[in-house]
Amino acid sequence: MTQERLRELLGRVRQHLGGGAMDADARRELGGVTSDLEQALGGGVADPPGGRATGVAPRLESLAVRFEAGHPALAETLREIIDALAKAGL
Numbered sequence: 430m431t432q433e434r435l436r437e438l439l440g441r442v443r444q445h446l447g448g449g450a451m452d453a454d455a456r457r458e459l460g461g462v463t464s465d466l467e468q469a470l471g472g473g474v475a476d477p478p479g480g481r482a483t484g485v486a487p488r489l490e491s492l493a494v495r496f497e498a499g500h501p502a503l504a505e506t507l508r509e510i511i512d513a514l515a516k517a518g519l
Contacts, residue, residue, distance in 0.1 A: 431517045435470060438464055440511045445503040455495065462488050466510070469519075486511050486519070 442463050446456060465485055493507040 432470060432515055434513050435466065435510065435517075438506055438513065439470075441506045442503070442510070445500065445506070451500070455492070458488075459492055462492065485512050489514075497511060 442459065445451070446459060446463070451459075462485055481512075489507045489511050493504040493511070495506070496504040
């Protein structure tokens, strides 16, 4: 279920990326993190140590803090992804 949940959450992030109210740097950084997660999911959630999903949670938390005021729904979605990754042991 974790992989399905992560895919659903990444879909919500993609919807936010499609909106126009985000600066280019934030869009690029968020796109990079989601790309890393999507590639990790392509090989299954159980990414090997040192793989793409490793280290994504701190980057997501940084983005969540950044988006808290202007994009609260996106910040919440990012925190849900962090929680799902933690539950998957990543």
